[in-house]
Amino acid sequence: MxxxxxxxxxxxxxxxxARERTRxxxxxxxxxxxxxxxxxxxxxxLVMLGENDGPSMVSxxxxxxxxGIGFFAPFIILTFMMAFVVQEMTVRLGAATHRGHAELIxxxxxxxxxxxxxxxxxxxxxxxxxxxxxxxxxGGLYFGVAPWISVSAGIAVVIASxxxxxxxxxxxxxxxxxxxxxxFVPAALLSHPDGAALVHALATWGxxxxxxxxxFVTLILAxxxxxxxxxxxxxxxxxxxxxxxxxxxxxxxxxxxxxxAVLAAIAAIATLVAASSLYAAHVDVSQFADGANFATALRxxxxxxxxxxxxxxxxxxxxxxxxxxxxxxxxxLSEVFNVGHSLNLDFSNGKLFFGxxxxxxxxxxxxxLIPGAPLLAMTLAVNVIxxxxxxxxxxxxxxxxxxxxxxxxxxxxxxxNLAGGAIVIGISAIGALYGVITVFxxxxxx
Amino acid sequence: xxxDPADLAALEPAQFASATRRALPRRKLSRGVTLLLYxxxxxxxxxxxxxxxxxxxxxxxx
Numbered sequence: 001m002x003x004x005x006x007x008x009x010x011x012x013x014x015x016x017x018a019r020e021r022t023r024x025x026x027x028x029x030x031x032x033x034x035x036x037x038x039x040x041x042x043x044x045x046l047v048m049l050g051e052n053d054g055p056s057m058v059s060x061x062x063x064x065x066x067x068g069i070g071f072f073a074p075f076i077i078l079t080f081m082m083a084f085v086v087q088e089m090t091v092r093l094g095a096a097t098h099r100g101h102a103e104l105i106x107x108x109x110x111x112x113x114x115x116x117x118x119x120x121x122x123x124x125x126x127x128x129x130x131x132x133x134x135x136x137x138x139g140g141l142y143f144g145v146a147p148w149i150s151v152s153a154g155i156a157v158v159i160a161s162x163x164x165x166x167x168x169x170x171x172x173x174x175x176x177x178x179x180x181x182x183x184f185v186p187a188a189l190l191s192h193p194d195g196a197a198l199v200h201a202l203a204t205w206g207x208x209x210x211x212x213x214x215x216f217v218t219l220i221l222a223x224x225x226x227x228x229x230x231x232x233x234x235x236x237x238x239x240x241x242x243x244x245x246x247x248x249x250x251x252x253x254x255x256x257x258x259x260x261a262v263l264a265a266i267a268a269i270a271t272l273v274a275a276s277s278l279y280a281a282h283v284d285v286s287q288f289a290d291g292a293n294f295a296t297a298l299r300x301x302x303x304x305x306x307x308x309x310x311x312x313x314x315x316x317x318x319x320x321x322x323x324x325x326x327x328x329x330x331x332x333l334s335e336v337f338n339v340g341h342s343l344n345l346d347f348s349n350g351k352l353f354f355g356x357x358x359x360x361x362x363x364x365x366x367x368x369l370i371p372g373a374p375l376l377a378m379t380l381a382v383n384v385i386x387x388x389x390x391x392x393x394x395x396x397x398x399x400x401x402x403x404x405x406x407x408x409x410x411x412x413x414x415x416x417n418l419a420g421g422a423i424v425i426g427i428s429a430i431g432a433l434y435g436v437i438t439v440f441x442x443x444x445x446x
Numbered sequence: 447x448x449x450d451p452a453d454l455a456a457l458e459p460a461q462f463a464s465a466t467r468r469a470l471p472r473r474k475l476s477r478g479v480t481l482l483l484y485x486x487x488x489x490x491x492x493x494x495x496x497x498x499x500x501x502x503x504x505x506x507x508x
Contacts, residue, residue, distance in 0.1 A: 010462065014463055015450075017461065018453040019453050021456035098465075099466055107471075107472070108472065109472075110472055113483060244461055338467060340463070342463070378501070388497065389490060391486055392487065428489065434497075
């Protein structure tokens, strides 16, 4: 049992977190449940809508345009259920230990495995961050904005968000931006979707595509990578700690994660539905480079307003993810070096924390501006890589969530372990299948 | 910005920044878990170059 530190040891980070906790305790004391939920939502909504990022929306659009809604509408719901199962564990870990994911791996399993986990995270995050700026640039191009302007503006917004220097302000600002992910819903409605076909797809997982070849497997993998990725584990656990959630807040933490998953699934299916107009019109999207190509191609089918909403949605998806992913890198890196890791820090005490987010954002934006950079191939490859890196990340998550010494009574139950184990096996199997068809492309056809 | 020390009562002792800087004790991994982690490491080391190969292959096709 830890003793309460003397007030003279308290930092700005402690005071700002304590102020928010006071509001939570007051709301709980007065049994104002709605206010309590409103105070405690944030990490779950941000992680789920943040994962509806640039490459994810392009993956959903490519899927809808290539295969229609048949199999993939219910598949997307399944992937978000998987995401909920996984992310709920990070809420429990954060509330039980008050420590971030990276520091728990390092402290419990040592630097050897810790550096491997960090290498996976850093590799995935840098690649993904590049594709977020590709999305920002692509959305800007749709409106005739020069790439250097849109990318610079994106970097400036990331820096501005960090300048807020208060976790709760940062979180609320990002949540307002995150609502922009729902721009894909009116875009889908403007495509005049067949409601009966959507209900049929959700109920029957059909119709199945005529050919189940390499392209289908790649899109399965990309759709999984669009919903569960390593940065989400690191981000949500650290955000839960930064926000100050405790064991008493677990119900609200779960509600937060579930609301995020539902909103993100709605936006993802809306993107699939909007893009399925291209499938119905037999438009070849194989040479599309980014979200802007989809917006332009969709104009005849969803109108100028719909296409504009689609392009704005692509910009939002890239911008929000740029902020959440760069912050997940900051949390993880600062935790590893055991230095300040909170959005409540001031700049002088958070040089590494803020420097990591700003540095990676500037580097990622710079790569996008390199003339001739293979942006299309990168966008498609990123979700696949994220899925492949997910299996080892999930094993660490399961190990930590089963660690009774740190989790106490919040340790994983049998059901959570069964679901988590099934997800690890499923993701590894799809990844292995992808490997086989990459090496032997003729095995199951295109 | 003015801080009210009374607010600090809202934090659990383990939530203070100074408390989270103290490392937790190491946990020994069982042989089975160690093997699983090595297996997954091998999986990543094989799978990621395959994606890079597919990436380079796709570039050639552009």
